[in-house]
Amino acid sequence: MSTGSAGYVGVARYGAANNMARHQHAAPYVALVLQGGYVEAGxxxxxxxHPGDMLIHGRFEAHQDHFAPGNTHVLNLPMTGAIGSRVGRVADADAIVVLAERDVGAATALALDSFQPADNALFDWPDLLAGALREDRVTNLAEWAEQTGIARTSLSRGFALAYGVSPQRYRAEVRARRAAEAVIDSAQPLAAIAIDFGFSDQAHMTRAVAQLTGLPPATLRRRGRAGHVTSVQDGCDAAD
Structure with missing residues (x-):
């Protein structure tokens, strides 16, 4: 197994000292936990x-990882196509590992076929805020803090500690990522996509998508459909 367009492919090994700050990967991939465990915020x-759990990562997804004490081993496999991000379990991780030594594509297919969704989510207040931001249910962070009993001075600091980014930036990146996916996957005019995702105009979306992906939407659409998308942040040797 070797490095390819989807990032690191193979078994990556981590210790608690290998915590990874928030980073992004342009290509979709799966991460199957073989040993140890970690908390991923994205x-x-x-x-x-934990072992047997699998994370499906969509295009341009960003996250940070905090590894448990001891050794953590993760099998990373590339994906093709637009599959939404999710978390779950597989019944036989060993079979996927063995198959990956012979045929990475077949191992990915087996992992996806045997995937069963699971609820591994954490529900502290930063996670509730993240969910509200993803669903665009927060119009004023100060009001949200007051309604939930969180000190305003603690809101941004606590959220950044959990997610590696400010609430404002988190919301902006989620919206830009969804717009970028629509740019690649749909035939809608770019101006219509900008409206659908709440941008003030097409120029606003262009700036946001370019900041996220390193490419203006028109170029992203062309390269994405040809399967040649790279990200300005996709530089980690080990995808997790």
């Missing part, structure tokens, strides 16, 4: 995963 929320 665009689908914050989840705690």
């Amino acid at each position: 665009d689908i929320g914050r989840v705690r995963v």
